[in-house]
Amino acid sequence: MKLTGAQILCESLLKEGIKVMFGIPGGVLLPFYDTLPEYPKLHHVLCRHEQGAAHAAEGYARACGKVGVCIATSGPGATNLVTGIASAYMDSAPVVAITGQVSRPFIGKDAFQEVDITGVTLPITKHNYLVTSAHEVATVVKEAFHIADTGRPGPVLIDIPSDVMSEETEFHYPEKVNLQGYKPTVKGHPAQVKKAARFIKESKRPLIIAGKGVINSGASAELKEFAEKAQIPVVNTLLGLGGFPGTHVLCLGMIGMHGLAHANMAVNAADLIIAIGMRFDDRATATVAGFAPDAQVIHIDIDPAEIGKNVRVDVPIVGDAKNVLKSLNAEVESQNHIEWLSQIEQWEREHPPLWMRESKTVLPQYVVRQIYEVTNGNAIIVTDVGQNQMFAAHYFKYDRPNTFISSGGLGPMGFALPGAMGAKAACSKENVWCIAGDGGFQMTLQELATIVQEKLAVKIAILNNGYLGMVRQWQQLFFGKRYVATPLPGPDFVKLAEAYGIAGERVTDRVMVTTAIEKAMAHEGPYLIDFQVEPEENVFPMVRKGSVITDMIEEVRKEARRR
Amino acid sequence: MSKHTLITWVEDRPGVLNRVASLFRRRGFNIDSIAVGHTEMEGVSRMTIVVDGTTLSVEQVRKQLDKLINVIKVTDITDDDLVARELVLIKVKATASTRSEIIQIADLFRAKIVDVAADSVIVEITGDEDKLESLLNLLRDFGIKEICRTGRIAMARGAAGTIFEAEKPLSKGARPKKSEVTNW
Numbered sequence: 001m002k003l004t005g006a007q008i009l010c011e012s013l014l015k016e017g018i019k020v021m022f023g024i025p026g027g028v029l030l031p032f033y034d035t036l037p038e039y040p041k042l043h044h045v046l047c048r049h050e051q052g053a054a055h056a057a058e059g060y061a062r063a064c065g066k067v068g069v070c071i072a073t074s075g076p077g078a079t080n081l082v083t084g085i086a087s088a089y090m091d092s093a094p095v096v097a098i099t100g101q102v103s104r105p106f107i108g109k110d111a112f113q114e115v116d117i118t119g120v121t122l123p124i125t126k127h128n129y130l131v132t133s134a135h136e137v138a139t140v141v142k143e144a145f146h147i148a149d150t151g152r153p154g155p156v157l158i159d160i161p162s163d164v165m166s167e168e169t170e171f172h173y174p175e176k177v178n179l180q181g182y183k184p185t186v187k188g189h190p191a192q193v194k195k196a197a198r199f200i201k202e203s204k205r206p207l208i209i210a211g212k213g214v215i216n217s218g219a220s221a222e223l224k225e226f227a228e229k230a231q232i233p234v235v236n237t238l239l240g241l242g243g244f245p246g247t248h249v250l251c252l253g254m255i256g257m258h259g260l261a262h263a264n265m266a267v268n269a270a271d272l273i274i275a276i277g278m279r280f281d282d283r284a285t286a287t288v289a290g291f292a293p294d295a296q297v298i299h300i301d302i303d304p305a306e307i308g309k310n311v312r313v314d315v316p317i318v319g320d321a322k323n324v325l326k327s328l329n330a331e332v333e334s335q336n337h338i339e340w341l342s343q344i345e346q347w348e349r350e351h352p353p354l355w356m357r358e359s360k361t362v363l364p365q366y367v368v369r370q371i372y373e374v375t376n377g378n379a380i381i382v383t384d385v386g387q388n389q390m391f392a393a394h395y396f397k398y399d400r401p402n403t404f405i406s407s408g409g410l411g412p413m414g415f416a417l418p419g420a421m422g423a424k425a426a427c428s429k430e431n432v433w434c435i436a437g438d439g440g441f442q443m444t445l446q447e448l449a450t451i452v453q454e455k456l457a458v459k460i461a462i463l464n465n466g467y468l469g470m471v472r473q474w475q476q477l478f479f480g481k482r483y484v485a486t487p488l489p490g491p492d493f494v495k496l497a498e499a500y501g502i503a504g505e506r507v508t509d510r511v512m513v514t515t516a517i518e519k520a521m522a523h524e525g526p527y528l529i530d531f532q533v534e535p536e537e538n539v540f541p542m543v544r545k546g547s548v549i550t551d552m553i554e555e556v557r558k559e560a561r562r563r
Numbered sequence: 564m565s566k567h568t569l570i571t572w573v574e575d576r577p578g579v580l581n582r583v584a585s586l587f588r589r590r591g592f593n594i595d596s597i598a599v600g601h602t603e604m605e606g607v608s609r610m611t612i613v614v615d616g617t618t619l620s621v622e623q624v625r626k627q628l629d630k631l632i633n634v635i636k637v638t639d640i641t642d643d644d645l646v647a648r649e650l651v652l653i654k655v656k657a658t659a660s661t662r663s664e665i666i667q668i669a670d671l672f673r674a675k676i677v678d679v680a681a682d683s684v685i686v687e688i689t690g691d692e693d694k695l696e697s698l699l700n701l702l703r704d705f706g707i708k709e710i711c712r713t714g715r716i717a718m719a720r721g722a723a724g725t726i727f728e729a730e731k732p733l734s735k736g737a738r739p740k741k742s743e744v745t746n747w
Contacts, residue, residue, distance in 0.1 A: 122582060123589045127632040147632060181574065181635040305626035
């Protein structure tokens with residue numbers, strides 16, 4: 001039986017186990033949308049902006065580990081996806097973006113709503129396709145999902161001309177993909193694993209840096225076994241949070257530009273760094289030149305191009321983190337590093353993390369901490385970008401993988417709300433909290449309508465300081481307190497929520513915080529809390545720009561000394 | 564900094580050259596020359612890319628190229644024993660009095676005269692870069708009107724070098740060539 005290109009696309013999506021997709025229709029996509037009612041198992045979430053659709057697909061993918069799908073029409077629809085695709089690319093999230101394209105005879109003629117989206121997304125996709133006949137659709141979808149979800153995950157874009165959607169052909173879904181040029185190395189080289197085990201045995205001050213690769217490969221259990229067996233402390237990159245239990249005694253927390261002091265100090269005192277599924281991003285390492293000066297480096301990553309890219313490596317191991325850790329666990333002997341661990345403990349005592357000053361006003365740190373307390377740590381936190389992101393990274397302890405979702409690499413403001421929407425669509429039983437600043441929230445707040453339409457019970461915490469907070473912090477510290485273009489008088493967020501049909505409240509006093517969060521949790525649907533937080537609160541510690549990781553600005557802790 | 568020769572086998576599809584070129588641009592690497600053509604295998608094209616850079620940065624280029632889905636294999640054959648050739652067409656000013664001298668020089672280099680006009684000749688030469696440069700230097704005195712170079716193409720000597728050779732496991736005791744020690 002012959003099917004149209006659009007039907008083949010739907011059939012293929014079902015074969016890939018897709019249940020939800022986020023999108024917006026448009027002219028060239030009409031043949032596809034017209035077909036959708038024939039496939040009730042494919043649920044289409046109508047977003048209010050394509051950027052929201054792309055972020056939602058990433059949020060979905062990162063919450064449940066399956067491929068997220070977003071759909072947009074040609075031209076502006078496709079270009080609106082770009083920020084979300086770039087985010088998924090930087091954070092290695094499996095996303096398949098489907099875009100409509102003008103009909104084949106119009107391609108290259110600058111037709112209405114024509115954009116060369118495969119050209120535009122070339123450097124921000126793992127791979128992309130322009131489908132040129134209905135006959136190709138099934139193979140391309142199969143390949144796209146395979147590429148997106150294997151090796152180092154990433155976004156794949158499929159551009160389908162309108163007339164391909166209506167063209168008829170026989171449908172056969174291929175069982176296997178045949179990609180000569182794509183064979184990710186999954187298993188670590190045994191000789192390298194042995195060498196790594198030898199380095200670990202000889203090390204006096206080893207440190208594990210766990211990145212998102214641990215989460216992507218589902219290696220949390222293996223990492224825990226490894227760290228416990230060899231008694232090695234673990235620090236996380238921002239995106240690695242949750243890959244190792246945040247409440248574990250060996251967990252030191254996040255490193256980097258806003259890393260915790262004792263974690264950053266441990267990095268630079270270590271004699272061996274075991275980097276797993278991370279890419280030595282400049283926000284994690286600060287100045288590379290002075291990064292971990294005394295350490296030899298074991299780098300485990302599935303992407304060979306990441307090894308040696310930013311930091312010299314002594315023992316490179318290309319492979320899937322879970323696989324490599326399994327074989328490493330078989331080689332590593334039980335050890336203890338009492339001296340090293342007590343040294344770190346002393347640093348921790350001297351630079352207490354998660355310290356909060358006394359304040360009658362609402363501190364953003366306190367809000368995050370109370371969300372942690374009220375939910376009992378049992379929530380998926382989706383953050384925006386900026387101060388809210390750093391507070392959410394520090395003041396909530398992530399014990400499970402896929403519970404901290406944040407756009408780290410690209411850092412697009414506006415990620416939180418659509419990201420949380422995607423996460424909730426993926427995990428309806430989880431508590432999903434969107435933590436955003438007032439600046440970022442206003443970049444994608446139209447998705448409130450989508451949340452209502454889809455009955456997604458996302459809880460929204462706006463840390464409203466009336467500034468573009470992180471930029472203001474930089475202006476305060478490095479640009480003589482000249483707050484240029486950062487004050488941000490906002491709308492009445494509670495009224496705004498009400499306009500969308502979402503319940504909410506404003507919190508202006510510290511004593512109201514916990515009650516408001518409890519109320520949000522008890523409320524059945526989505527709930528928005530506008531936390532009017534201390535306007536000029538800063539994120540500390542903070543590594544000075546262009547400095548080494550231990551050169552940190554820390555908060556002056558007057559009250560702490562007084563106590 | 565030194566010149567490296569990368570052999571890249573790619574799927575013969577629209578847009579692949581663009582993907583390769585775009586990658587060089589984005590990562591800030593300079594292509595000295597690039598030559599593309601069909602191979603003994605259907606659907607597979609071969610690119611010979613000459614790139615200037617440190618060993619470390621060229622290694623990064625190689626790995627990034629290898630990540631492209633349409634790239635089947637990349638090897639850096641700079642240190643291998645190889646045959647490297649380039650073809651150049653040179654249009655030289657030639658008058659009745661200088662023409663025979665130009666032809667003599669061309670003969671010395673085993674170059675061919677492929678076109679003769681009233682005031683110019685076109686010389687065709689194939690060889691390695693040193694030979695080409697020597698000829699160009701000699702011809703410069705006559706006045707060069709136009710130069711067209713194909714860029715380097717290169718092939719490793721002996722049996723090694725094709726995609727399928729490299730896939731075979733190494734026999735015991737055989738040391739892998741530097742260019743093959745890649746993914747660990």
